[in-house]
Amino acid sequence: MNFSPILILHGEPNSIFLEIFFKTIKSNKIKRPLILISSEKILKLQMKKLKFKKKIKLLSHKNLYEKKLNNKTINLININFNQKKAFEKISNKSNKFIEESFKIAFQILKEGNITRFINGPISKKYFLKKKYLGITEYISKKFHRNTCMLIYNKKLSVCPVTTHLPIKKVSKKINKKTISQKIILLNEFYKKILGYKPKIAVLGLNPHCESIDKFNEDDKIIKPVIKKLKKKYNISGPFSADTAFIKKIRKKYDIILGMYHDQVLIPIKTLYEYDAINITLGLPFIRISPDHGPNEKMLGKNISNPFSLIQAINFLDNN
Numbered sequence: 001m002n003f004s005p006i007l008i009l010h011g012e013p014n015s016i017f018l019e020i021f022f023k024t025i026k027s028n029k030i031k032r033p034l035i036l037i038s039s040e041k042i043l044k045l046q047m048k049k050l051k052f053k054k055k056i057k058l059l060s061h062k063n064l065y066e067k068k069l070n071n072k073t074i075n076l077i078n079i080n081f082n083q084k085k086a087f088e089k090i091s092n093k094s095n096k097f098i099e100e101s102f103k104i105a106f107q108i109l110k111e112g113n114i115t116r117f118i119n120g121p122i123s124k125k126y127f128l129k130k131k132y133l134g135i136t137e138y139i140s141k142k143f144h145r146n147t148c149m150l151i152y153n154k155k156l157s158v159c160p161v162t163t164h165l166p167i168k169k170v171s172k173k174i175n176k177k178t179i180s181q182k183i184i185l186l187n188e189f190y191k192k193i194l195g196y197k198p199k200i201a202v203l204g205l206n207p208h209c210e211s212i213d214k215f216n217e218d219d220k221i222i223k224p225v226i227k228k229l230k231k232k233y234n235i236s237g238p239f240s241a242d243t244a245f246i247k248k249i250r251k252k253y254d255i256i257l258g259m260y261h262d263q264v265l266i267p268i269k270t271l272y273e274y275d276a277i278n279i280t281l282g283l284p285f286i287r288i289s290p291d292h293g294p295n296e297k298m299l300g301k302n303i304s305n306p307f308s309l310i311q312a313i314n315f316l317d318n319n
Contacts, residue, residue: 057076064114079100159255182293
């Protein structure tokens with residue numbers, strides 16, 4: 001192969017993912033071959049429903065490297081899924097299909113020949129059953145790795161120290177070790193993949209980095225971490241979250257590291273909307289998740305925006 005392929009996992013079969021996948025491969029010149037893990041039956045049903053035509057090439061994960069691949073066809077690893085209609089209501093009926101899809105994907109990724117992975121949206125309610133905070137944590141656990149979530153944009157990226165935790169649990173999970181791990185992973189990724197050392201701004205946990213409590217996380221945890229790591233990494237802070245994203249401050253940094261999910265996700269989505277991709281750092285491969293869910297309300301309407309998947313594939317195609 002001239003280019004190492006991008007492995008793509010369909011995820012929830014009753015989602016908008018195949019619609020945006022069809023739009024992406026129709027509109028984009030993609031250098032790397034795409035390998036899709038999905039159901040041939042669902043693929044054909046949704047192609048017909050959405051009026052999309054393309055030949056399908058069936059592959060086995062055992063002989064992926066014996067064939068020369070390109071994107072003139074949809075390169076498919078078939079996972080059986082029995083459904084009569086193109087779209088049905090999301091339920092736990094798809095759990096076995098998703099689990100088997102991940103199993104095959106993980107086997108391929110562990111072989112080490114493919115290092116670029118995208119997964120489509122998955123219903124946390126039905127598939128994760130409150131066992132994991134999200135798919136990021138599900139994948140991280142399967143590979144026994146400490147990871148971090150990077151919401152990447154060329155102008156400014158963000159990373160939450162804690163991900164999908166309820167607010168009342170956040171402070172208990174803020175500690176020196178976790179913050180240090182995130183900073184190290186961010187620095188390694190930018191240096192290895194993007195070729196430069198990032199400038200990182202670290203936010204405080206409390207409003208204005210102040211607290212009426214005796215124990216102030218900003219003074220006792222965050223400041224000492226920054227002081228220790230400043231000698232080796234280009235980091236500053238802690239900054240008050242309410243002013244860190246104003247233009248005068250944010251333009252000085254490549255990444256803003258926040259203490260919890262909405263502290264950094266709300267500002268980045270307000271600034272760039274869907275012009276950002278969710279990258280999981282710390283895995284033995286680059287994993288990207290497009291920034292949208294299954295979106296049941298839009299199923300079969302053929303009006304979903306493929307921009308997030310286009311961004312994800314473009315990033316992996318060029319890095």
